[in-house]
Amino acid sequence: MSLLCTRLVALLACVIVAVVSANDEISGELVEQKLQIHPAGLEGDKYVVKANKAFRIACVYNDEDMENVHQLQWVNEDGKEIDTASSPNLFTIALHERGTHHKKRSLVFSKINSRDSGTYTCVANVNGEVTRRSIHVHIVGNIEWNEPRDVVGAMVGEPLTIDCGAKGNPSPEIEMTNEEGELLNDLADTYVVVDNEVTIDHLSKEYQNNKVRCLALQHIAEYATTSVEKHEITIDVWYEPEFETKEVNRHAIMGRSANIYCNVSSSNPPVSHFHFFKGTDEIDRDDETYEIIEDFESQTAVLKILSVDEEDLGTYRCEVNNGKAKSHQQIHLHTANPPNQVRVSLERARKHSITWRLVEDGSAEDEDLPVISYTIEYVRSQLLDDVDSSEEEPALNNEKLHRAEESVWKSHGSHVVRTKNPENLYEITGLVQNAEYVFRFSAQNEAGSGDSIEITARTHSEHHEELTAFSTCNIPSITLMLFLTWFFFRI
Template identity: 20%
Template sequence: MYRPLSFVLLTLLLLIPQGLSTGLNEKYNYNYAGESYYYDYEVGEEDQPTFLARSQIFTVEVGQSVIIPCDVENAGNNKLIIKKVPAAGGKEKLLVVGNERVTKDRRITVEGSRLTISHARPRDAGIFLCMFEMDPPIQLKHTLDVQFAPSIRSLAPPEQHVAKGITVTLECKAQGNPEPTIRWSRQEGPLPSGLRSEEGKSLTLEGVDRHVEGTYLCTADNGIGESASAAMTIAVEYPPEITTEKAIVRTGEGDKVELVCLVRGRPSPDVTWTRDGHPLPDTDMDTKLYLPGGQNASTKDTHLRVTHAAHRHILTINKVSEKDFGAYVCIAENSHGQKDAVIQMTGLPKPPQVTSSPNGGESNRYTLTWQTESFYPITEFIIKYRKTHLGAWQSNRTMVMAGSWENVSRSVEKDEVKVEDDTCHSMAFTVTGLEVATDYLAVIRVRNRYGWSSESQHFSFSTKKAMAVLQSTSGARSWTPASSPSSSSPLFYILLLLAFFLAEI
């Protein structure tokens, strides 16, 4: 059968292998004998660009360099495009087209199909797309993670003055990659919780007082470079707090005495002194700040002088006389309130302290010994004593009650007192007419030229108790015949020997 030439040519075109095409979408248009023939077909996959690298995540520290590989084969005449999607979000940014760098960042260079970033910065982090704009697009995705040392800033003022009792929250914000850990510490020592450090973005201090004052540090660390810290100082405002080093100061004429009050408060309190309810006269005062190293402002030999060093407020009295004795009050005042403390300066003796053993060695007498502190000779003493309340029921169902107080008072001769260090006085006195093996209670007072001391603490003592065993052994009459040993039994002689042995001790 005869076929037209046009039909033969069309058949040959259909038989052309696809591999002879050089374009992605090849279009052919032929005219023959006034007729037009159109053919359109796609290029096979073996002719498309293929990336040789696989998707990767690159992690570098700030300042390091990194290579983003976009190795490809069968690129042909297609141009490689490299784009970046910022890690923080935003629009894509075109970096490279073919072998040409489009970005103005000179740290970025391109060689062949590889992109190099020198001196990496945190803003370089993101997704890098190696791609050919085809239909559909051919692309390779890399991720760049740039790690950097932490930075931190306080979200609270650097210094806060807060009222006592409120709750304070300190907070810090840190940046870094990886995300930093925030730890809290205190320059002055442990945190109010007692721990050396705590972890968290904030630190809460409840019911603050002066004990939580100080400088608090929030420190960020992520293992990259050096840690970073921010400092916040807490100053707690509170009413005056006042204590004395000695509530009672004993002294004598001609001595030099220091009365000391320890005062705290914020704002720093003003401190004044009174004696027996009256302000100390300004004409007798020399107020100054004590400076260490002998740099005091004055060496004036005043009778009364007020100084202070840190929290110690000192009233110094030179050449004490009897008129100086009395109740001294240091008064501290600030904008939050007022507080005072009393110091009694006296020439009276100190209450005696008993030094003898509570277990007496004699059957019907006991020797009390005691000491007292006095700047003047002891002239008299009083001893009060009585039986102790036993507090137990006896066999006849009666309660043994305490006896009435007996008093012994007498003057003291010089040779009856032993004096050590000019102020420590030791004395002794034997109380007679006591009962055998009995418990007693005693208190002592002493006197000097200025008056009587306060009573000593109650002191318990007893007479020799071995006699009670003898009496109960030899004088017991409550035994029944069935239970008591006969005079001829060995037990009787053992008990009798034991009674005589104890009596001789």
């Protein structure tokens, strides 16, 4: 009989345990429905967080019966409430969930560290019913990389080794990939991998800006997860400054200023110093006969000779340095003639534009430099007509008048520089209808600019087609000729 009673008691105990377990499961499901944690963690609401990072997690009360957000709180392992001002590094923020407007309280670690590891519980107290949901935070210490730099470099032709080794707790395993995620162990033709180091035996420009990704994998056994930290290193390939050609010829006009250009076509790092030499002597930047202008953004420098004489002709050397290597370019300065006065003819005129035909003077000699561009200046003739001369001596009047006219050209005139084209036609647009303009033309070659010529012309007042000039000249009487041509045309 006693044996039977013992068995009945044991059976009843099993039933009670089963019922309690079932109730616990139902209760757990209800808690998860009532209190939702965002973002979701690992199984069992576990979170693995890197030290010294910001970490934020929200607890949402997923029902309408909570009247005040203060009914929702976070507490630590000691049951101490974490409010909006607990500490600068740990506090909570009370909000309403977007869309549903359910009450929400976020737990915020502005800079989490190892002492923040532990259990945190979200507590909801509604109508005397208390609901809790806990999370478990595990802090993983920072990885200490053997190579902390984000960019490493070496000269072209030299070997480059990148150390991806790292220290941490737990001790990390290291993997190395390129930026596409391919393991460097599988790219033996490009990289040599030994332990945690990757080497390029012979660096070339093709490696510029290639990236090596160092991955530190830390296995967290108690959470059955792995923490991965990435350190991306960019390869910087250094090489000496380069020029399109190592030796160039430049030309200058005696008595005029001349520019000797030093243009670096490519350099890594960018050039940081320019130096000019004449023979073996460096040109002094304080020498008043020269001016040195540097533009590091465009990697260009100009040696300006203010007035060229015989002693300025010869060979110059521009030496450049980028902090890793230096190189130079030789510039041979020769004398040359300016272009002859340009030959101009009116091709056509319209309401708001005039087209000119510009050609080189046929008397140019074979050794003269070719014309490369034309400068076309223009101004309303009325502005020049309004310039009055003084009552002083004629010679002084002419000088003063010239200065006054040049002031008008400078303040009211427009100018364009047009590269020489095969058709020799150059259209000036944006002119005022039925207005008279004075045009000034000059030709440029590599050495400088030729003498200018002035011509007066008028735009149309009607919709009829253009006037074509039938003659060309380069003498001052062309102004009168064009005026008469326009006069008879308009009649």
